[in-house]
Amino acid sequence: MPxxxxxxxxxxxxxxIFMTFAWYGHLKYKSSALLPVILVSWGIAFFEYCLMVPANRIGSAVYSAPQLKGMQEVITLLVFAGFSAWYLGQPLKWNHWAGFGLIVVAAWLIFLD
Incomplete structure (x- = not known):
């Protein structure tokens, strides 16, 4: 693959990976005050943007915007599934996998001509 x-x-x-930590990492620290959690999450999200913007800019040369979005959704689900089990200690159940599978099918449809 080129x-x-x-x-x-x-x-x-x-x-x-950065965005999953920004959005969900704080769930391990529910006793932390909300404002610092928001500020830390925002700081982590900065690095997410430093990768997401170039990914879409570079990717738009070979993928359409809907294809990039579909890809991003599938990657998000895979990252989240690992994160949920590994970091949060909440492995996915069959219905979660089934729902995610339907989203993967939707993303696959985006790539059909």
């Missing part, structure tokens, strides 16, 4: 097709996927993967 670099121009792989690089956006790798950047999306990295950006989703």
């Amino acid at each position: 670099v121009d097709r792989v690089l956006p996927i790798l950047l999306l993967l990295g950006s989703n």
Whole structure:
């Protein structure tokens, strides 16, 4: 697979790791005050944007915007599934996987001509 097709996927993967920590990482620290949690999450999200924006800019040369969004959704689900089980200690149940599977099918449809 050519670099121009792989690089956006790798950047999306990295950006989703940052964003998953920004959005859900604080759930392990529910006793922390909300304002500091928001500020820390915003700081983490900065790095997500530093990867997401180039991923979409570079990716738009070979993928359509809907394809980039579909890819991003599938990557988000995969990252979240691992994060939920590993970091939060909340493995996904069959119905979660089934729902995520339907989203993967929707993303696949976006790539059909």
